[in-house]
Amino acid sequence: MSANDAQVLIHQHLIDPEVCIRCNTCEETCPIDAITHDDRNYVVDPSICNGCNACVPPCPTGSIDHWRTLPKSAAYSVADQLTWDELPAQQEVSEESLASIVTETPPQHNAAVSATSLAAPWSAEKPQLNLFDIRHPVTATVVGNYRLTDAQAESDVRHIVLDFGNQIFPVLEGQSIGVLPPGVDASGKPHYLRMYSVASARDGERAGYNNLALTVKRVLFERDGMPGKGVASNYLCDLNKGDKVQVTGPFGDRFLMPNHPGSNLLMICTGTGAAPMRAMTEYRRRLLAQSKGVEGQLMLFFGARSPAELPYFGPLRKLPASFIEQHLAFSRVDGEPRCYVQDKLRLASARVADLLRGDSYIYICGLKGMETGVMDALRDICRSAHLDWDVMHPIMVAEGRFHVETY
Numbered sequence: 528m529s530a531n532d533a534q535v536l537i538h539q540h541l542i543d544p545e546v547c548i549r550c551n552t553c554e555e556t557c558p559i560d561a562i563t564h565d566d567r568n569y570v571v572d573p574s575i576c577n578g579c580n581a582c583v584p585p586c587p588t589g590s591i592d593h594w595r596t597l598p599k600s601a602a603y604s605v606a607d608q609l610t611w612d613e614l615p616a617q618q619e620v621s622e623e624s625l626a627s628i629v630t631e632t633p634p635q636h637n638a639a640v641s642a643t644s645l646a647a648p649w650s651a652e653k654p655q656l657n658l659f660d661i662r663h664p665v666t667a668t669v670v671g672n673y674r675l676t677d678a679q680a681e682s683d684v685r686h687i688v689l690d691f692g693n694q695i696f697p698v699l700e701g702q703s704i705g706v707l708p709p710g711v712d713a714s715g716k717p718h719y720l721r722m723y724s725v726a727s728a729r730d731g732e733r734a735g736y737n738n739l740a741l742t743v744k745r746v747l748f749e750r751d752g753m754p755g756k757g758v759a760s761n762y763l764c765d766l767n768k769g770d771k772v773q774v775t776g777p778f779g780d781r782f783l784m785p786n787h788p789g790s791n792l793l794m795i796c797t798g799t800g801a802a803p804m805r806a807m808t809e810y811r812r813r814l815l816a817q818s819k820g821v822e823g824q825l826m827l828f829f830g831a832r833s834p835a836e837l838p839y840f841g842p843l844r845k846l847p848a849s850f851i852e853q854h855l856a857f858s859r860v861d862g863e864p865r866c867y868v869q870d871k872l873r874l875a876s877a878r879v880a881d882l883l884r885g886d887s888y889i890y891i892c893g894l895k896g897m898e899t900g901v902m903d904a905l906r907d908i909c910r911s912a913h914l915d916w917d918v919m920h921p922i923m924v925a926e927g928r929f930h931v932e933t934y
Contacts, residue, residue, distance in 0.1 A: 535599040540571045540578060544611050545661055546590035548705050548722040548778060551934070553582040553591050563605065566712070567719060570608035587703070587778040588657060612716065646927035648785035648888055652729070655697045655777055661720060664707055664773040667691050669766045670738065677835035683745040684799060684838045685764045686726070689772060690738040696774070698725050698739055700806035701782040701890075701930075705775035708762045720775055721759035724892070724932070726802035728810035742802040742838055782890065782930045784810070790823040791887040793879065795868055795901055797830040800893025801838050803932070804829070807890070808851060815850065825851040826875075826882060830868040830897070832859035852878065869900035873907065880912035883919070888928045895933040 542553065542562075547569055554562040554569065561575035562582060582591050595603070597618050647654075659665045671688035698704070705720035712718055726732075727740040745764040746757025766772065784792065784807045792811075794804040804827060814821045831837035834857065843853060854871040857863070872879055883905075891901055909916035923929035 536596055537573065537599045537602060538578065539573050539595050539597060539602055540576050541593045541595060541603065541608065541614055542569050542571060543590040543593050543614050544568050544719075545613050546588050546657075548588055548590070548703075548720055548775075550587060550722055552585045552587065556582045556585050565609050567714075567716065568609050568611060570605050572605050573602040585781075587780070646925070647781050647783040648790070648927045650785045650787040650790070651783035651927070652699050652786055654699050654702055654780050654783060656780060658696070658777065659775045661705075661707060661775055664775050665691060665694050665696055667696075667772045667774050669768055669770045669772060671732075671740075671768065672764075672766055675742070675838040675840075680833070680835040682798075682832075682836045683764060684836075685743045685745070686838075687741045687743055687763055687766065688727075688732050688738055689741070689774065690736070691774075692737065695737065696739070696777070697729075698727075698777045699729050700725070700784050700810050701803045702777045702779040704739070704741075704777055706759055706763065707773040707775065708759045709773075712758075718758055722776075722778060723763075724799075724802035724806075725777075726805045728806055728813060730810075730813070734813060742799045742805070744799045781927070782892075782932055784890075785823075785888055788820050788822045789886055791826070791882050791885055792823065793826050793828075793882055793887055793889045795828045795872070795889070795891045795893075795897075797868065797893030797897055799838065800891075800932070801829060803892055804890065805839055808846070812846070812850065823886070824882065826854075826878065827851055828854045828856065828868045828871050828875075830856040830858065830871075830893070833857050834860075867900060868897060869904040872901065872904040876908040876911060879905075879908050880914065883909065883912075883914060889923065889930065891931045891933065893933060898931065898933055 549564070549569060554564060558579065558581050559575055559577065561572050563570060563572065586592065593614060595615070595617055603615070667689035669687065670690045671686070673686045675684045675686050676682050703722045703724045705722050707720050708718040710718060723741045723743060725739050726742045732738045732740040741763070743760055743763045746760040748755045748757070782803060792807060794807065796804050808825060808827070811821055811825060829837065834840050837855065854875055856866045856868045856871045858865040858867055891898065906916040909919065920929060
């Protein structure tokens, strides 16, 4: 530490561990790798952070937007922050100190460069946000827990319905909620919340009811030769009717669907990434059933290892082609070549290009490994249709017409 460090005030960027939902958006967005995490907390390294604010707009909860003014010599280290359960209070800084100490002001730049979703569609319903937090969660009751994948399938994916009774909990298609698993971790601290995308329409899993649905995959893994279970996913998958669940949120103000009737939706997903796509599709289906004048087209590209592993496979097959154009990609079907969503995109290139020329909104959700293949496919489709994806993409992002949520 230099003597000068003790005479310089910094505006240290911190992440609130009580509000953070551990979605990894900030770490992925940071252009200089100043953000890191362990099993509990996401933290900002003060020796790297330049205050560019690139991570602030994409954060779905606002947990990223916290600052403390303090001497550079007393900056909170990464090791300090990883132990926190709550943010420290602002330290007192005397007027004399402020008058005599030079304050570092980090450079700023436009955060739009690295974000994949800067805005919601212009016609999207205004979402309600952060009505409940980990200090004051809302209690929901399990009213349904149904296995979506075949009983013999390796993946156990569940459709879980939560009812909020008389407590209003408004959510829109594309939003998420936080679930607080009971109990404590190996260090004796309460489990932090996990975020799950809502799989039901804004008027409820059952229309007119104050409930919602989640699509949850039971996570099983092996670490150091020992079997393990995902804390939140196994907790949710094992719930029975009547069980109570502590919920926070709602979260998310960007991955929202347009409300104007002529908008087209191009939905690309894998596995439980189907949750927001199901919500959007169901809302459009209900509008159509009510003769509400829905004119836009729906196109879905959905990938899984096999039909038995694909959530909502049965209900999807019942939707008419006149309502939604479906392209299902299966990568592990005996006797058939492996097929992924990007392969199906290329096979439907003419139809995809037609959609891209119109009033269309793209939603990508699922495993992070799909992103590169999907982006390459969209670029190839545009090239063959004499469109420039590298020009179109940033415009769609800025206009709230391109959205990615991967994990």
